[in-house]
Every structure is written in structure tokens, then in C-alpha cells.
Amino acid sequence: xxxxxxxxxxxxxxxxxxxxxxxxxxxxxxxxxxxxxxxxxxxxxxxxxxxxxxxxxxxxxxxxxxxxxxxxxxxxxxxxxxxxxxxxxxxxxxxxxxxxxxxxxxxxxxxxxxxxxxxxxxxxxxxxxxxxxxxxxxxxxxxxxxxxxxxxxxxxxxxxxxxxxxxxxxxxxxxxxxxxxxxxxxxxxxxxxxxxxxxxxxxxxxxxxxxxxxxxxxxxxxxxxxxxxxxxxxxxxxxxxxxxxxxxxxxxxxxxxxxxxxxxxxxxxxxxxxxxxxxxxxxxxxxxxxxxxxxxxxxxxxxxxxxxxxxxxxxxxxxxxxxxxxxxxxxxxxxxxxxxxxxxxxxxxxxxxxxxxxxxxxxxxxxxxxxxxxxxxxxxxxxxxxxxxxxxxxxxxxxxxxxxxxxxxxxxxxxxxxxxxxxxxxxxxxxxxxxxxxxxxxxxxxxxxxxxxxxxxxxxxxxxxxxxxxxxxxxxxxxxxxxxxxxxxxxxxxxxxxxxxxxxxxxxxxxxxxxxxxxxxxxxxxxxxxxxxxxxxxxxxxxxxxxxxxxxxxxxxxxxxxxxxxxxxxxxxxxxxxxxxxxxxxxxxxxxxxxxxxxxxxxxxxxxxxxxxxxxxx
RNA sequence: GCACCCAUAGCUCAGCUGGAUAGAGCGCUGCCCUCCGAAGGCAGAGGCCAAAGGUUCGAAUCCUUUUGGGUGCGCCA
Numbered sequence: 186x187x188x189x190x191x192x193x194x195x196x197x198x199x200x201x202x203x204x205x206x207x208x209x210x211x212x213x214x215x216x217x218x219x220x221x222x223x224x225x226x227x228x229x230x231x232x233x234x235x236x237x238x239x240x241x242x243x244x245x246x247x248x249x250x251x252x253x254x255x256x257x258x259x260x261x262x263x264x265x266x267x268x269x270x271x272x273x274x275x276x277x278x279x280x281x282x283x284x285x286x287x288x289x290x291x292x293x294x295x296x297x298x299x300x301x302x303x304x305x306x307x308x309x310x311x312x313x314x315x316x317x318x319x320x321x322x323x324x325x326x327x328x329x330x331x332x333x334x335x336x337x338x339x340x341x342x343x344x345x346x347x348x349x350x351x352x353x354x355x356x357x358x359x360x361x362x363x364x365x366x367x368x369x370x371x372x373x374x375x376x377x378x379x380x381x382x383x384x385x386x387x388x389x390x391x392x393x394x395x396x397x398x399x400x401x402x403x404x405x406x407x408x409x410x411x412x413x414x415x416x417x418x419x420x421x422x423x424x425x426x427x428x429x430x431x432x433x434x435x436x437x438x439x440x441x442x443x444x445x446x447x448x449x450x451x452x453x454x455x456x457x458x459x460x461x462x463x464x465x466x467x468x469x470x471x472x473x474x475x476x477x478x479x480x481x482x483x484x485x486x487x488x489x490x491x492x493x494x495x496x497x498x499x500x501x502x503x504x505x506x507x508x509x510x511x512x513x514x515x516x517x518x519x520x521x522x523x524x525x526x527x528x529x530x531x532x533x534x535x536x537x538x539x540x541x542x543x544x545x546x547x548x549x550x551x552x553x554x555x556x557x558x559x560x561x562x563x564x565x566x567x568x569x570x571x572x573x574x575x576x577x578x579x580x581x582x583x584x585x586x587x588x589x590x591x592x593x594x595x596x597x598x599x600x601x602x603x604x605x606x607x608x609x610x611x612x613x614x615x616x617x618x619x620x621x622x623x624x625x626x627x628x629x630x631x632x633x634x635x636x637x638x639x640x641x642x643x644x645x646x647x648x649x650x651x652x653x654x655x656x657x658x659x660x661x662x663x664x665x666x667x668x669x670x671x672x673x674x675x676x677x678x679x680x681x682x683x684x685x686x687x688x689x690x691x692x693x694x695x696x697x698x699x700x701x702x703x704x705x706x707x708x709x710x711x712x713x714x715x716x717x718x719x720x721x722x723x724x725x726x727x728x729x730x731x732x733x734x735x736x737x738x739x740x741x742x743x744x745x746x747x748x749x750x751x752x753x754x755x756x757x758x759x760x761x762x763x764x765x766x767x768x769x770x771x772x773x774x775x776x777x778x779x780x781x782x783x784x785x786x787x788x789x790x791x792x793x794x795x796x797x798x799x800x801x802x803x
Numbered sequence: 804g805c806a807c808c809c810a811u812a813g814c815u816c817a818g819c820u821g822g823a824u825a826g827a828g829c830g831c832u833g834c835c836c837u838c839c840g841a842a843g844g845c846a847g848a849g850g851c852c853a854a855a856g857g858u859u860c861g862a863a864u865c866c867u868u869u870u871g872g873g874u875g876c877g878c879c880a
Binding site: 259262265266272285310390392491514515516517526527528534536539541543568603605638666668672679680682688697701749759764766803 | 815
């Protein structure tokens with residue numbers, strides 16, 4: 186995968202976090218920065234616990250004469266020992282050939298923790314930190330009322346184009362489209378939340394040989410559709426039927442293939458009859474796609490198709506030929522790529538004079554640079570197109586067509602069924618997205634009916650939200666780069682690590698708030714730090730870091746996992762810290778409510794970013 | 804043939820720049836609704852991190868090899 190502009194030699198995606206301006210938040214401050222902050226100062230919690238601690242530790246490392254990079258603090262992987270840890274002393278010891286204990290002693294001497302943390306040096310070379318109750322209550326207060334306060338505003342806002350790696354004409358969306366839709370939407374939300382200026386485009390596959398095939402097939406089965414005056418109905422079901430027939434026939438029947446090629450040429454030359462039919466196909470297909478995208482809650486700045494770039498292809502190729510960037514090779518016009526990697530050249534025009542999608546993709550970049558001048562273009566597209574994008578990115582870079590835009594293939598893996606093969610229905614067909622959503626809706630409805638809380642329109646609306654939550658969270662909780670198994674049975678459970686589990690957590694807290702209010706009890710600032718409250722506060726504190734990480738890696742699952750964890754620790758707290766009932770101190774109860782409110786706010790914000798709605802009741 | 808990706812609990816997956824006892828969910832075994840919503844909570848069993856070497860004070864993580872899976876490879880997009 187290419188993380189940046191070709192020719193710059195940055196081929197590892199893990200790298201961009203530290204060097205590109207495309208990140209947000211306070212962490213950047215600690216990357217190799219030098220601090221001149223007064224050594225002694227009472228820290229006010231205007232930031233997260235971990236950021237506050239990081240700042241102190243960085244200062245201490247520098248004051249002790251060590252490089253700041255060794256002072257990296259992170260959430261402890263041993264919650265029984267500490268809340269946060271720093272392992273850098275062993276690094277110091279290594280680079281300076283000194284005893285880590287001595288390095289630890291030096292750092293400990295310089296540490297100014299402002300009463301917020303307790304520090305401890307542990308044997309090989311760990312620094313363990315525990316947040317004080319004071320710090321914990323301040324941390325909750327810092328984000329109370331506005332969970333966004335600690336994490337918005339990018340250091341350097343960028344203009345980012347997100348490409349949804351287009352679905353095609355004449356094909357309904359199926360589960361295979363789920364990933365680009367859900368991951369794409371999650372990324373758009375996250376990037377915008379981080380302060381970036383985001384534009385998006387579907388990049389519909391509405392042109393090319395496939396359309397010629399379809400038209401040829403229609404010529405055979407429904408010639409009436411070509412007649413000018415006829416408004417014969419054309420449905421998605423028709424197209425859905427003809428498309429596979431056409432592509433199958435094209436593989437088997439040479440004569441048909443020829444006709445399809447000719448039809449393609451005729452269409453591209455602007456044949457009136459073909460154009461009229463094509464427009465109808467586009468219309469019907471777009472309506473179907475929009476319906477599915479709407480239901481999923483996906484929105485785009487543009488709904489462009491590849492056909493948009495047709496007029497640009499000739500010019501671009503000509504220009505590249507003149508400049509010598511593109512050459513005639515074996516009858517085709519190609520761009521040879523300047524790279525050490527073994528890559529075939531990018532084909533712009535085939536030996537028959539037809540333009541391929543190599544040319545279209547370059548034209549798309551040119552158009553985007555002209556229209557929006559993005560700093561980044563993210564292609565949320567199946568990983569199988571990796572090599573193609575490597576070619577396109579290299580070609581765009583060495584020809585200068587991409588201007589100042591960094592091109593990135595935000596690849597995702599295949600959705601498989603429980604048999605490990607690409608997801609199919611039990612009947613062996615591809616499951617339509619529409620049907621999947623219906624099935625999840627029905628399952629949620631059934632569950633709601635059993636619960637008996639809701640009825641009528643409210644029940645239907647909640648069923649839709651719950652069904653979608655299950656689908657989206659299932660998708661977003663996986664690393665986009667790996668293949669994953671879509672297990673219908675597991676999705677229908679609605680229990681455990683699922684979207685509905687998190688929705689339920691929110692709904693239940695809202696219900697408690699209402700009951701408490703009716704009893705005259707309102708949330709107050711959190712102050713009663715109970716055993717089960719600690720993990721809640723510490724998890725709340727991780728939000729900004731997780732958002733940042735999700736943005737930097739373009740992986741919404743980091744946020745999804747965080748939201749789940751927060752729901753999990755919140756449920757433990759909820760269970761063990763009652764607020765209503767005999768013998769409960771009203772002050773303590775109000776404090777508990779305060780924490781629950783903070784948790785609820787962040788849960789809802791997180792879900793919102795993931796594109797998941799929370800019903801009022803369920 | 805060449806290139807890229809993957810291999811962690813019975814199943815599906817986490818595991819951030821190498822660090823202290825590898826974590827979740829499902830499933831399984833117990834427990835908790837006269838008690839704010841049990842779509843919940845608590846506890847337990849379950850792992851030679853595919854194999855073998857190497858680097859390191861330290862490796863699931865980095866390097867090499869092997870095995871087993873997936874994907875792609877100029878005139879489709």
C-alpha cells in the first residue's frame with residue numbers, strides 16, 4: 186500500500202502518523218518537541234489524564250538529560266499494578282549503557298506530578314503511574330458537558346477526498362459493498378470530527394465494456410426499450426437479471442462479445458439511441474443505490490460516475506504522449522512506471538483505441554485536483570485492487586497529474602461466510618444489502634416484541650436502528666484490512682460485543698436518569714471514586730487518543746473497540762453502584778449519576794461518529 | 804513462475820513505537836432479577852501465539868527459511 190506520494194519512498198502505512206500533518210491533537214506536541222515549561226506548576230485538568238501525565242514525564246526525562254522519545258507514556262497493560270506506564274528507561278539504559286535503575290532514579294527526582302499521579306519505579310525499568318482520586322474527578326469534569334472538548338480541532342486541517350470505490354450500474358448493492366459504505370462513512374465522520382474538510386464521491390461504475398454488454402443483451406431481449414417514444418418500464422430487477430446474462434454470454438460467445446465492443450464504441454461516440462437507454466439505466470440504478478445508501482445513512486458530496494471523465498481522456502493521454510510520459514507499446518498506450526517494484530505499466534488506451542480505467546482513474550484525479558484541490562484522496566476500495574492503485578498512484582505522481590494530492594488506497598479485505606469463502610446466502614447467491622437490512626430489522630422487531638416495551642411506529646423505528654446498529658458495528662469492529670467472517674447467526678444474537686449491546690447501555694442509563702429525576706435526584710459532578718468507577722474514568726480518558734489513532738490509521742475500528750470497552754466498564758459500574766433505593770446517600774447517588782451521564786455522552790458521541798443511532802427506548 | 808497479504812482459545816477476532824501474568828465476544832460450567840431495564844453483571848475452564856532458526860537484557864510483535872491458506876499478475880473494470 187502506498188501511504189503517500191510515489192517517489193518519496195514512503196511505502197509503509199504505519200509511518201504517516203508521525204510525519205504527516207494529517208493528525209490531530211496534543212500528542213504531536215510530544216514528538217521530539219522541546220519543552221520550556223516551568224518545572225513546577227499545579228496542573229489544571231484542561232486536557233486528558235494521559236496527556237497531562239505525558240507532559241510531566243516528558244519534562245522529567247528532558248530535565249534528567251534524556252531524550253524525550255524515551256518518555257512515552259501509555260495506558261498500562263497491567264491495571265492491577267498501574268493506570269499508566271512508561272517503559273522507556275530500558276531504552277535509555279541501552280543507548281547510554283547505564284543501569285536502568287539509575288536512569289529511573291534521575292527521572293523520578295525530576296517528576297512534578299502536581300498531585301495528580303503517584304509514580305513508582307519497578308524492577309527492570311518500568312515507571313508505573315496511578316491517577317489520584319483528585320485527578321479522576323477532574324478528568325470527568327474536564328469533559329463533562331462537552332465530550333468533544335478534548336479531542337477536536339486538527340493541528341493542521343486538510344482537505345480530504347474520500348472515494349467510495351464505486352458500485353456499478355445495473356447491480357444492486359450486496360454485502361460486498363457493505364465495507365466501503367460503512368468504513369467510508371465512519372472515516373468521513375471521524376475526519377470531519379478531527380477538523381478536516383472532507384468531500385466524498387461515490388465514483389459510480391457507469392461506463393465501459395460492461396455497459397456495452399448490457400446494451401447488447403437488451404437489444405436481444407427487449408428491443409422495444411430502444412424506441413424513442415416508448416416509456417416501457419425498466420426496473421432494477423430487469424437489469425439485475427440481464428447483467429449477469431450479458432457478462433456470461435460475453436465470455437462464451439465471441440460474436441456477442443464483438444457486438445458488445447461495438448455497442449460500447451457506439452455509446453462512447455454518442456449514439457443517440459444508446460445514450461437514451463444508457464441514461465435510463467443510470468437513472469434506475471442510481472435510484473436503487475441511493476435507496477440503499479440512504480437507509481445506511483451514507484451521504485456524499487458527489488455522486489459522479491466514470492462517464493463524467495470521458496471527454497477528458499483523449500486530452501490527457503495526448504498530453505502525456507507529448508511529454509513523453511506515455512508511450513506506444515505493443516499497439517497500446519501505456520505509462521511505464523519508475524519503480525523498483527515489479528509492476529506492469531499502467532495501460533491508458535488499448536490497441537483498439539479504447540480507453541481503460543487506468544486512463545479514467547487518472548482523469549478522475551485531474552478532475553478532483555481541479556475541482557477541490559484535495560491534500561489527500563483516500564480510495565476506500567477492496568484490497569484486491571491494490572496493484573492497480575499502486576500503478577495509478579505511481580503514474581499520477583511521475584506525470585505530475587496528482588498535483589499536491591497524496592493518494593492513498595484505504596484498502597479493505599473480503600467479507601466471507603462461515604465457510605471461509607466470499608459471503609453467499611444459503612442458496613448460494615449473493616445476498617442483497619437490502620435483504621440483509623430487512624432480515625436484521627425483522628430480527629430486531631421480534632426481539633422488541635418479546636420485550637414488550639414498544640409498539641407501533643416506535644417499535645418499527647427502533648427495530649430499524651437496532652438492526653442497522655448490529656450490521657454497522659459488526660463491520661466497524663473489525664480491522665478493515667483483514668478479511669472477516671460474516672456470521673448471520675451471531676449477528677442475530679444482539680448480545681455481547683454488538684451494536685445493540687451499546688445501544689442498550691445508553692437506553693438503560695437514560696431510563697435510570699428519568700427515574701432518578703422523578704425521585705428528585707439529578708446528576709452532580711462525579712466525586713465518589715468507587716472501585717468500579719476507576720475503569721470508567723480511565724476509559725473515558727482514552728477517547729481522544731483512540732479517535733486520533735482511528736484518524737491516523739484510517740481505521741474506525743479503533744473507535745468501535747473503545748466504545749465497546751466503555752459500554753462494558755460502564756455496565757459493571759451501573760450494576761454495582763446503585764443510585765435509587767433505601768439507604769443510599771443522595772450525594773453519592775448524584776455523583777454516580779454524574780459519571781453515568783459522562784459515560785452516556787461519550788457513548789453517544791462515539792456511536793454517532795460510527796453512524797449508529799440510539800433509540801429512546803428498546 | 805513472480806509479487807503481495809494472512810496464520811493467536813473449540814469458533815470469530817484484539818494485541819498501539821519489541822517489554823512485566825497474551826486479551827475480548829460467542830460457545831461451554833457455575834452463580835446473580837421480592838433489588839434503578841437480565842439485549843445485563845460476577846466467577847471458571849480453555850492458548851508450545853503455524854513450525855524451525857536468528858537479532859535482543861527481553862519477541863505474538865523485528866529478520867531468514869519451511870509449511871498451510873488467501874489475493875493479484877498490460878489490452879475487463
